[in-house]
Amino acid sequence: MPDVVRLHYDVDGENFMAAGEASSAVKNVLRRLGFGEDLVRRAAICLYEGEINMVIHANGGAIDVSVSPQAIEMVLQDQGDGIPDIEQAMREGFSTASDRVRDLGFGAGMGLPNMRRYADSLEVTSEPGKGTRVLMTLRIAPV
Numbered sequence: 272m273p274d275v276v277r278l279h280y281d282v283d284g285e286n287f288m289a290a291g292e293a294s295s296a297v298k299n300v301l302r303r304l305g306f307g308e309d310l311v312r313r314a315a316i317c318l319y320e321g322e323i324n325m326v327i328h329a330n331g332g333a334i335d336v337s338v339s340p341q342a343i344e345m346v347l348q349d350q351g352d353g354i355p356d357i358e359q360a361m362r363e364g365f366s367t368a369s370d371r372v373r374d375l376g377f378g379a380g381m382g383l384p385n386m387r388r389y390a391d392s393l394e395v396t397s398e399p400g401k402g403t404r405v406l407m408t409l410r411i412a413p414v
Contacts, residue, residue, distance in 0.1 A: 274339065274340075275337055275338065275339045276300070276304065276337070276338040276339075277335070277336070277337050277338075278296070278297060278300060278334075278335070278336040278337075278338075279333065279334070279335050279336075280292070280293035280296065280297075280333070280334040280336075281331070281332075281333055281334075282322055282325045282326060282331045282332050282333065282334060282349075283326070283331050284325065284326055284329060284330030284331030284332075285326060285330060285331075286326065286331075287326060287375060287377075290322055290323055290326045291319055291322060291323070293318060293322050293334050294315050294318035294319040294322050295315070297314060297315065297318055297336055297345075298311055298314065298315040300338070301314055301338070301343070304338065306411075310343070310409060310411065313389040313390070313409055314343055314345070314409055316385060316386075316389045317345060317385070317386050317389050317390050317407045317409070318334065318336075318345055318347075318407075320381070320382040320383070320385045320386050321334070321345070321347040321382070321386060321405055321407070322334065322347075323377060323382060324382045324383070325347060325349050325351075327368055327372050327377055327378060328349075328351055328352070328367070328368075329349035329350070329351025329352070329402065329403065330349075330350075330351055331349065332347060332348055332349030332350065332351070332402075333347070333348050333349075334346070334347050335348075339411075340411060341410070341411055342391075342408050342409060342410050342411055343408070343409040343411065344406065344407070344408050345390075345405075345406070345407045345408075345409075346404065346405070346406050347403075347404070347405040347407075348402065348403075348404050348405075349402045349403055350401070350402040351402050351403060352399065352400060352402075353397040353398050353399040353400055353401055353402055353403055354395070354397040354399075354403055355397075355399050357395050357397060360383050360395075361383050361384060361387065361395075362380070362384070363380060363381060363384045364379070364380040364381070365380045366378045366379060366380035368380075383395065386405065386407055389409075390407035390408060390409055391408055391409050391410045392406075392407070392408045393405070393406070393407050393408075394406040394407075
């Protein structure tokens with residue numbers, strides 16, 4: 272594996288048909304690089320949850336992933352309305368998703384809690400009216 276593999280994906284907001292394409296692509300790259308299924312699964316869950324949140328709440332955004340021998344770092348950045356209360360948004364079941372989104376089967380309020388559960392570290396910064404930045408890191412255990 273090269274020292275660092277860098278991946279970039281643009282997420283199209285409101286496009287539920289394309290939601291999950293970036294997380295699926297990253298999952299395939301991680302498998303090709305030879306990472307174990309548990310790490311691949313955790314990365315895919317983290318990215319999928321973030322990607323769906325971008326589609327539901329922020330009219331899309333960008334995902335940048337860096338894979339090194341030490342860690343997988345995933346940065347999700349959007350220009351949406353932001354999260355007014357991050358602590359509240361981290362509570363399981365809390366959701367601001369519209370009824371339309373819920374009718375599609377999304378918006379159960381598990382996105383950020385699942386990211387926290389499956390990432391080794393999670394940093395969420397948000398400014399109302401300007402957007403949200405999510406940094407998730409998964410550490411790679413030495414073989």
